[in-house]
Amino acid sequence: MWEYEQYIKVKEIVEIIGLWNPEFQRTSVLLKLMNELTGVLENLDLKLDKYVNLRKLPVREFFKDFVAECSAYPIWTCDFEGSCLVGVEKLEIEPIDLILRRIESE
Numbered sequence: 001m002w003e004y005e006q007y008i009k010v011k012e013i014v015e016i017i018g019l020w021n022p023e024f025q026r027t028s029v030l031l032k033l034m035n036e037l038t039g040v041l042e043n044l045d046l047k048l049d050k051y052v053n054l055r056k057l058p059v060r061e062f063f064k065d066f067v068a069e070c071s072a073y074p075i076w077t078c079d080f081e082g083s084c085l086v087g088v089e090k091l092e093i094e095p096i097d098l099i100l101r102r103i104e105s106e
């Protein structure tokens with residue numbers, strides 16, 4: 001893929017990520033988009049945080065306070081099913097129940 005095409009692809013993926021809604025879309029959809037974006041950005045030697053602010057991802061209203069309080073654990077968003085996008089080096093999905101148990105045991 002030509003470099004110009006890669007920049008267009010980045011723009012398209014970022015726009016789709018901006019439309020992601022945790023009230024009715026699964027976190028797995030977001031993770032797939034983030035992984036695709038990261039792959040293209042690596043080819044261009046660019047960083048994810050230049051294009052997506054993880055702290056500004058929408059969070060399902062029901063989980064908003066919990067996610068905001070868990071600054072020690074990198075929870076970026078949580079969807080309608082309680083699936084959360086977490087991680088620093090590598091993004092992955094964890095159920096909110098598992099995160100709650102981990103935090104309570106600490």
